[in-house]
Amino acid sequence: MLTGNESAELVVLSLLAEGESYGYQLTKDAAGRSEGHLRLTPGVLYPLLRQLENEGLITSSWDAVRAEDSDEGAEGRKRKWYRLSPKGKRRLGQRVAAYESLRKVIDAFVGVRPREEGSR
Amino acid sequence: MLTGNESAELVVLSLLAEGESYGYQLTKDAAGRSEGHLRLTPGVLYPLLRQLENEGLITSSWDAVRAEDSDEGAEGRKRKWYRLSPKGKRRLGQRVAAYESLRKVIDAFVGVRPREEGSR
DNA sequence: GACGGATATATCGCGTGCCGATATATTGTC
DNA sequence: GACAATATATCGGCACGCGATATATCCGTC
Known part of the structure; x- marks a missing residue:
């Protein structure tokens, strides 16, 4: 559930806001x-x-995860690291604002429920 | 925005929980x-x-909106009234719970933002 | 030294379902 | 009699979410 791209974007940007990371x-x-x-x-x-x-x-860049004991061209395993750009930070702010606004809208309906428990 | 069926359902059920209504x-x-x-x-x-x-x-039913001065079979304008069934009430409860849970999940990411304003 | 599972990244395409466009009818009003 | 608002309803194209699939390295272990 909730693998919709909108929320996925919010989540990925949020995670990257805490520091660089990679896909897996x-x-x-x-x-x-x-x-x-x-x-x-x-x-x-x-x-x-x-x-x-x-x-x-x-932004992204490939980095060898271990360059130990490499002989020459042998680079071994690599990882693609992602980090948030300034533009991405701004976008995150927008997405968070949008989310909070959406939440307010939904609350405007959900919050008004007349009775928590049917009295009968 | 947010015309997705999931939230639409939540909204419609919520509105009907406040009393019967019709589409328009x-x-x-x-x-x-x-x-x-x-x-x-x-x-x-x-x-x-x-x-x-x-x-x-x-549940739904058609009701003539005005039966004034009708001659005989002339029913005039009708409206389709909808009201929430007990089952619908239960579903609304579930949807609200799901929404709140989803919200918690998103908050787990959004809430952890490191810095509100970039210090530079 | 090979097999399997975890790690890691990436693409493809098809099934589904969203919702804009459209249709139809009544009422009010100018 | 024309136009806007009220009111309900259907249809289908196009978009795209995401399961399935592919590829490669790494590590443990037998």
């Missing part, structure tokens, strides 16, 4: 932080990251 | 209550009402 890590963080309710699947995450980068909201 | 009215109420942010368009509303009725969450 984001997946784990999302699941952990939400007690498993939020499953950021590859099919959702990677297209989203690409899109965010295209929009200039995040 | 629901449209107006939704817009009014949310200061225009929530546009419950016909394309969204009527399919939704139909679906809700099929699921037994709401």
Whole structure:
């Protein structure tokens, strides 16, 4: 549930606002932080990251995860690190504002429930 | 924005929890209550009402809006009134709970923002 | 040294469902 | 008699979410 792109974007930007990270890590963080309710699947995450980068909201770079005992060209495993750009920070602010506004709207309805328990 | 069926359902059930209503009215109420942010368009509303009725969450009946000076079979304008069924009340409770849980999940990310304003 | 599972990134395409466009009828008003 | 508001309803194209799938490295262990 809630793997809709809108909320996914909010979540990814939020996580990156706490510090740089990479895809797989984001997946784990999302699941952990939400007690498993939020499953950021590859099919959702990677297209989203690409899109965010295209929009200039995040930047990325490849870094060898271990350059130990490498002989020469052997680079071994690499990870693609993502970090939030200034533009991304701004966007996050907007998204958070939008979320809070949406929440206010929904509350305007949900909050008005007439009776918590039917009296009969 | 937010014309997604999930939230639309929540809103319609909430409005009907306050008393019976009809389609056009629901449209107006939704817009009014949310200061225009929530546009419950016909394309969204009527399919939704139909679906809700099929699921037994709401019931409906046609009522002539004015039976004045009618001659005989002339029924004039009619309105389709909807009201929440007991099952619908239960569903509303579930939806509200789901919404609140979702909100908690999002807050788990959004709330942790490191810095409100970048220090530079 | 090979097998399996975890780590890690990435793409593709199809099924679904959103909602804009559209249709129809009545009422009010100028 | 024309136009706007009221009122309900359907339809289908196009968008896109995301499951399935592919690829590669790393590590433990037998």
